[in-house]
Amino acid sequence: MLSLIRAVIGRDLRLAMRRQADIVAATFFFIIVVSLFPLGVGPEPDQLRRLAPGVLWVAALLATMLSLPRLFADDHRDGTLEQLALAPQPLALIVLGKVIAHWLVAGLPLVVLAPVLGVQFDLAGDALAVLTLSLLIGTPALSGIGAIGAALTLGVRGGGVLLSLLVLPLYIPVLIFGAGAVDATVTGLGAQAHLSLLGALALGGVFFAPWPTAAALRVALE
Amino acid sequence: MRNKLINWFRYASPQTFYPLAGRMIPWFWGLAAIFGVAGLFIGFLLAPTDAQQGEGYRIIFLHVPASWMSMFIYLVMAFWAATGLAFNTRLSGMMASALAPTGALFAFLSLWTGALWGKPMWGTWWVWDARLTSELILLFLYIGFIALQAAIDDPRRADKAGAILALVGVVNIPIIYFSVQWWNTLHQGASVSLTRAPSMAAMMLWGMLLCALACWMYSIAVALMRVRVIMLERERHTDWVRALLRGKA
Amino acid sequence: MLEASNLECVRGERCLFAGVSFRLEGGEMLALQGRNGSGKTSLLRMLCGLTPAASGEIRWCGRPIAQLGDEFRSELCFLGHQNAIKEELTPLENILSTARLAQEPLDEDAALAALELVGLLGREDLACRYLSQGQKRRAALARLVHEKRALWVLDEPYVALDRAATELVAGLVGAHLQRGGLVVLTTHQAVAVPAGNVRELTLGDDVALQQRL
Numbered sequence: 280m281l282s283l284i285r286a287v288i289g290r291d292l293r294l295a296m297r298r299q300a301d302i303v304a305a306t307f308f309f310i311i312v313v314s315l316f317p318l319g320v321g322p323e324p325d326q327l328r329r330l331a332p333g334v335l336w337v338a339a340l341l342a343t344m345l346s347l348p349r350l351f352a353d354d355h356r357d358g359t360l361e362q363l364a365l366a367p368q369p370l371a372l373i374v375l376g377k378v379i380a381h382w383l384v385a386g387l388p389l390v391v392l393a394p395v396l397g398v399q400f401d402l403a404g405d406a407l408a409v410l411t412l413s414l415l416i417g418t419p420a421l422s423g424i425g426a427i428g429a430a431l432t433l434g435v436r437g438g439g440v441l442l443s444l445l446v447l448p449l450y451i452p453v454l455i456f457g458a459g460a461v462d463a464t465v466t467g468l469g470a471q472a473h474l475s476l477l478g479a480l481a482l483g484g485v486f487f488a489p490w491p492t493a494a495a496l497r498v499a500l501e
Numbered sequence: 502m503r504n505k506l507i508n509w510f511r512y513a514s515p516q517t518f519y520p521l522a523g524r525m526i527p528w529f530w531g532l533a534a535i536f537g538v539a540g541l542f543i544g545f546l547l548a549p550t551d552a553q554q555g556e557g558y559r560i561i562f563l564h565v566p567a568s569w570m571s572m573f574i575y576l577v578m579a580f581w582a583a584t585g586l587a588f589n590t591r592l593s594g595m596m597a598s599a600l601a602p603t604g605a606l607f608a609f610l611s612l613w614t615g616a617l618w619g620k621p622m623w624g625t626w627w628v629w630d631a632r633l634t635s636e637l638i639l640l641f642l643y644i645g646f647i648a649l650q651a652a653i654d655d656p657r658r659a660d661k662a663g664a665i666l667a668l669v670g671v672v673n674i675p676i677i678y679f680s681v682q683w684w685n686t687l688h689q690g691a692s693v694s695l696t697r698a699p700s701m702a703a704m705m706l707w708g709m710l711l712c713a714l715a716c717w718m719y720s721i722a723v724a725l726m727r728v729r730v731i732m733l734e735r736e737r738h739t740d741w742v743r744a745l746l747r748g749k750a
Numbered sequence: 751m752l753e754a755s756n757l758e759c760v761r762g763e764r765c766l767f768a769g770v771s772f773r774l775e776g777g778e779m780l781a782l783q784g785r786n787g788s789g790k791t792s793l794l795r796m797l798c799g800l801t802p803a804a805s806g807e808i809r810w811c812g813r814p815i816a817q818l819g820d821e822f823r824s825e826l827c828f829l830g831h832q833n834a835i836k837e838e839l840t841p842l843e844n845i846l847s848t849a850r851l852a853q854e855p856l857d858e859d860a861a862l863a864a865l866e867l868v869g870l871l872g873r874e875d876l877a878c879r880y881l882s883q884g885q886k887r888r889a890a891l892a893r894l895v896h897e898k899r900a901l902w903v904l905d906e907p908y909v910a911l912d913r914a915a916t917e918l919v920a921g922l923v924g925a926h927l928q929r930g931g932l933v934v935l936t937t938h939q940a941v942a943v944p945a946g947n948v949r950e951l952t953l954g955d956d957v958a959l960q961q962r963l
Binding site: 359367 | 801802821826833835836837847853
Binding site for chain 1: 586638641642644645648649652653657658661662665666668669670673676677679680681683684
């Protein structure tokens, strides 16, 4: 079981490394969106500090959305997805492997960049730490929940726009607790509760979402 | 056991359900009209003027039933979705598709009437209250469901994909509601608290319940009408639809 | 072993075929024929369990494949219209990663031997996107060299292949039949398979539909 998940992760990472342009593009999108906000709302440090958690988290959602359509589309186009669906192992496990690989490629860079971008918004040290931690805990949930939408819109007309329509409402709890954790730190309330709930969402997102995703993939392959 | 199942599934076949639905529709329209007239009569003529809110409060006779129905219809949709996935019956998917527009309509009505109520009461069209926000997200979920089904050409695939989405949505609704409420308590600023409901006169409650029943009957009638159209469209090449259309022509 | 009874396929609003029945034992091959759009690929996808049949049933060793699930899939090797190879990977990486995903690890020597057999030795380190159409097909067919699963379902295996490669694939199929395996394939070409009992079924032809094999 573990060896299968490892094999899927290994394959997807190798493929991602062969076309790094995609990873770089999504990461730069994140940086640019975040950098646009001070230009739009003005450079007052107080205001930026207040906006920072929300801006960074919304930008993280959008950057994730950008990479989601490719999650299954390439495998669908070249016939690999059929092979995965016909493997004698549960498809959900394979999906789990792909979700983990997607997070490593699309989620982890956001986590690494967040402290740097947080400095642009004049966040204090502890707030920066909590921001990074909240993204580290929360982004796996984005990959997991997003996989459901990616599978449902596979090979569908206007899939990319439809995908955001389906997935963004489901991201709301992650956004609330993720940005809330940083907010709570800034206002001195402590982020413990937010982070715990975010962790629960991430566990749910990563371990339950592969089942509906696998069902949706089988529907898409019919 | 098997015989019993087949008996039930008889009604799940569009061919038997089509005429049955046709016979039921006028009854539900009738009930909707009776309940609606009674509810509005009580609501506008018998219910007392609210001491704090004046006459403006009377919009709740539409607002509250619309909110209830928008949530209830999503549950019913998810139920049909689950049945469709479990038993692979054609009718279930059709019912879910037939219900979605009505659910979206009620969610929209609930938001709209809420705004109309909010303006005179609190001086603003919109507050980021937990209930308003959740209702807005529910509307998004309905629109996502309708858009997904519209984007998929093959009706069977559309049914199944929609069913999976509806089930994922119904699992998520409590999580979303809870998180929005949590968010709301943290951000509770100068806005108005909606939870302090003034004790309601019995007459108001009756009016509201009757209006809710009217909306319920209306939803069933409209969903049945829509499901009949969907059946004709999807099965237009089958013998029974051809015979039916020939009979009418 | 493999038994199909009264299969019906509906695509969109059209019924592609109905009443297709056949029975295949070990060492037998079924060659599906028929004009374009007669439902050959759809039938293959049904046999794999990818597409549910509008009506009818498919049984493997006497039990419906929908019930068997993973048990059936572990005996099934499907080669579709698409090659299922990754353009970014080399043929060697492709064959190794396919084996790893199928949980049937293949050592590098065996993989190289398979590539040699299909004539891709010397290209094993070249990303597949630089290969020609026929070479990509060969890379996909290299899987069959070490394939031990009982039921092979092949969609147009000879397409884009030259004469030598066609004979090679026919040889692999023959060897599989000799081992007691089963093969279902679609083809437009008459290719002689060296061993095994070959049956034919033509779709879209009303006489053949009724004919029970």
